[in-house]
Amino acid sequence: MGDGDDQQSLSQSIKGRLQEGVQDSVFRDKGLLDPDAVIDEDRIVGRDEQLEDIITYLRPALQGNRPPNMLLYGPSGTGKSLIINAVCQQVIELANSQDIDFGVVEINCQTLKSHDRAVYQLVENAAAKAGVEVGVPQSGVSTSQKLNRFYDILSEHFESVIIILDEVDLLVGRQRDPNDEPAYSKLLYQLSRASQLGRIDQHVSVAALTNDPRFMEELDGRAESSFNPQDVVFSDYDANQLQAILERRRDAFQEGVLEDGIIPLSAAFAAQDHGDARKAIDLFRTAGEIADRAGDDTVHEQHVRDAQEEAERDRTLTQMQGLSSQKKLSLYATAIVPVYSNRNLNAVPSTVAYRVYQYLTELLDTDEKSRDSYLRYMGEAETYNFVTSEKRGRGYGSGVHKEYTFVDDPEVVAETLRSDIRLEEVEQDESLIQSVVNAQIEDFFEG
Numbered sequence: 001m002g003d004g005d006d007q008q009s010l011s012q013s014i015k016g017r018l019q020e021g022v023q024d025s026v027f028r029d030k031g032l033l034d035p036d037a038v039i040d041e042d043r044i045v046g047r048d049e050q051l052e053d054i055i056t057y058l059r060p061a062l063q064g065n066r067p068p069n070m071l072l073y074g075p076s077g078t079g080k081s082l083i084i085n086a087v088c089q090q091v092i093e094l095a096n097s098q099d100i101d102f103g104v105v106e107i108n109c110q111t112l113k114s115h116d117r118a119v120y121q122l123v124e125n126a127a128a129k130a131g132v133e134v135g136v137p138q139s140g141v142s143t144s145q146k147l148n149r150f151y152d153i154l155s156e157h158f159e160s161v162i163i164i165l166d167e168v169d170l171l172v173g174r175q176r177d178p179n180d181e182p183a184y185s186k187l188l189y190q191l192s193r194a195s196q197l198g199r200i201d202q203h204v205s206v207a208a209l210t211n212d213p214r215f216m217e218e219l220d221g222r223a224e225s226s227f228n229p230q231d232v233v234f235s236d237y238d239a240n241q242l243q244a245i246l247e248r249r250r251d252a253f254q255e256g257v258l259e260d261g262i263i264p265l266s267a268a269f270a271a272q273d274h275g276d277a278r279k280a281i282d283l284f285r286t287a288g289e290i291a292d293r294a295g296d297d298t299v300h301e302q303h304v305r306d307a308q309e310e311a312e313r314d315r316t317l318t319q320m321q322g323l324s325s326q327k328k329l330s331l332y333a334t335a336i337v338p339v340y341s342n343r344n345l346n347a348v349p350s351t352v353a354y355r356v357y358q359y360l361t362e363l364l365d366t367d368e369k370s371r372d373s374y375l376r377y378m379g380e381a382e383t384y385n386f387v388t389s390e391k392r393g394r395g396y397g398s399g400v401h402k403e404y405t406f407v408d409d410p411e412v413v414a415e416t417l418r419s420d421i422r423l424e425e426v427e428q429d430e431s432l433i434q435s436v437v438n439a440q441i442e443d444f445f446e447g
């Protein structure tokens with residue numbers, strides 16, 4: 001065989017292997033379960049009231065009038081983005097048919113670190129929608145120059161515009177002083193004043209999306225009165241609504257691969273966690289991915305349970321990664337007490353955990369913080385809901401102490417923290433650590 005033939009058989013073989021995975025997948029159209037999937041209206045379940053309200057508020061855009069500003073609030077995953085975008089999409093289509101230039105400019109504020117970045121992002125998005133050059137550099141010009149460019153683009157290319165600010169409460173900006181006005185307050189003020197002040201002749205309205213029910217209370221008075229929104233409230237979904245949402249995406253999977261309990265179980269897990277549709281969809285998708293990884297032809301309940309566990313680990317991991325190394329060590333020392341204990345120990349006495357912590361600092365040759373610092377770190381762990389604590393008086397000599405109980409499995413917590421580079425060194429002495437933990441436990445209870 002010549003080189004050409006070799007090449008051909010290699011690419012055939014790569015193609016074959018790639019297709020193997022595709023053909024064997026339990027999914028038919030996995031994109032339907034993508035967190036950012038744009039779904040058809042017939043897949044939207046319920047939310048009739050919110051749809052009705054938003055339709056009423058946006059109707060003026062088609063009648064030559066300015067729609068009111070809106071504040072959409074409710075917990076995460078309750079359909080705020082979905083519903084506002086679904087209505088805007090229809091407005092765009094109707095506006096096009098009536099030769100009205102209606103534009104939607106949307107930014108997600110979650111990752112925007114400052115007012116200036118938010119304004120720049122608005123310019124970029126408006127320019128993309130209008131099909132023109134951004135026209136201002138990202139740095140080297142003032143925020144008001146960027147804002148002016150934004151207004152110019154809106155004035156030149158649209159008759160009516162909705163600006164959607166997703167997760168608006170996260171746009172706090174660089175506040176040097178806690179009394180400084182947060183960036184969202186400034187931006188809302190500027191955007192809602194732009195039409196009022198005649199800076200742009202076009203109709204501009206703002207729809208702000210937030211999880212924070214007290215958002216308006218925290219808004220600066222001047223921003224509050226010029227923004228002055230119509231509220232649209234999104235409440236949690238219950239398990240039945242979540243089931244219906246998943247049912248309408250059943251065709252993301254091949255026919256016949258979903259066992260009966262999959263949809264109710266995914267919905268039930270997500271309903272426990274305030275009724276977040278994003279979470280239900282994520283579980284549904286992850287269960288399928290786990291089935292694919294295992295090479296199974298059907299998705300069964302254990303796959304959903306494994307998906308739930310994976311989600312829990314991810315959540316814990318993300319939160320824990322943000323902790324300083326001393327806090328990680330304190331939490332790790334506390335978690336390994338029930339994990340290594342020979343007794344059936346659920347609540348961990350702080351005295352035992354602190355001694356284990358001291359031992360670990362020695363082993364790692366790192367700073368040993370005071371007992372008070374340890375208690376403070378654990379107090380923080382409590383606010384993150386990693387542990388709950390109770391005060392106990394006891395007859396073992398040292399008076400009142402605290403006891404910690406882990407909200408999730410302490411083994412998962414310990415495992416998560418162990419993958420931290422330095423704690424991995426500790427793992428090598430596992431049996432030694434186990435005996436130290438048990439010696440401290442015995443000392444505490446027997447001593």
Ligand SMILES: Nc1ncnc2c1ncn2[C@@H]1O[C@H](COP(=O)(O)OP(=O)(O)OP(=O)(O)O)[C@@H](O)[C@H]1O
Binds near residue numbers: 080081245278
């Ligand atoms: N009523 C519904 N019908 C069908 N799918 C829904 C419904 N509500 C939410 N979803 C789906 O759940 C996911 C999360 O919804 P969405 O992004 O709209 O939530 P959100 O309230 O904006 O959340 P966040 O505050 O976290 O941004 C999306 O994939 C969306 O398609």
